Amino acid sequence: MARNKHPEQTVQRILDTASKLFLQKGYDKTTLQDIIAATKLSKGAIYHHFASKEAILIAVADRIGNHNTAVLAEIRDRKGLTGAEKVREMFRTAVHLSFQSGIVHMLPFLIENPRFIALQMQSILNEAAPHYALPILREGIADGSIRADYPEQLAEALLLLSDLWLHPILRPSTPDQVRARCAFFNQFTKQYGFELLDEDLIDAMVKFCRS
Numbered sequence: 001m002a003r004n005k006h007p008e009q010t011v012q013r014i015l016d017t018a019s020k021l022f023l024q025k026g027y028d029k030t031t032l033q034d035i036i037a038a039t040k041l042s043k044g045a046i047y048h049h050f051a052s053k054e055a056i057l058i059a060v061a062d063r064i065g066n067h068n069t070a071v072l073a074e075i076r077d078r079k080g081l082t083g084a085e086k087v088r089e090m091f092r093t094a095v096h097l098s099f100q101s102g103i104v105h106m107l108p109f110l111i112e113n114p115r116f117i118a119l120q121m122q123s124i125l126n127e128a129a130p131h132y133a134l135p136i137l138r139e140g141i142a143d144g145s146i147r148a149d150y151p152e153q154l155a156e157a158l159l160l161l162s163d164l165w166l167h168p169i170l171r172p173s174t175p176d177q178v179r180a181r182c183a184f185f186n187q188f189t190k191q192y193g194f195e196l197l198d199e200d201l202i203d204a205m206v207k208f209c210r211s
Helices: 007-025 032-039 043-049 053-076 083-100 103-110 114-143 151-166 175-190 199-210
Strands: none
Touching (some): 007 043, 032 053, 053 083, 083 114, 083 199, 114 151, 175 199
């Protein structure tokens, strides 16, 4: 069999196709055979790159995450904002990105997978917190807009709470429960000199949980 000279293109083709099918049919109703038929690739070509449909789903989620981190890096490096303003902008952008991206429709299947939760925590602790949240917090401490004695721990706590506890898709809730968690979250961050959730963002989260 001839060697695939463009494996990266093949992977992108599989992920592009799988993303569309997961959104159109749902993860459970999409089969590997559907992906094979839509990509017009052989079963061997699919299995050469991905061991299972679950592996494809996790790769789709990783690709969306890579796009989101590029957006957050731009906020981290933006000039003319205080550290507290950057934290609020980073959080607002992250929430809206999560609502707008196709990953939202795949999350109900992902969160039932212990491997995904473990990967999500590793990503927060090893990538997002030290490389995005922490530099902004330190900038805020330096400019006086943030008060924190333990910025590394605060960076981890903020992201773990927001990504794994606050987000309505990860923990289905009533509107009142969403509002109560948002109120607590603002109370928690206020002691450090900032509030992350304004009424517009809270309303968006409530609207999302209703849908």
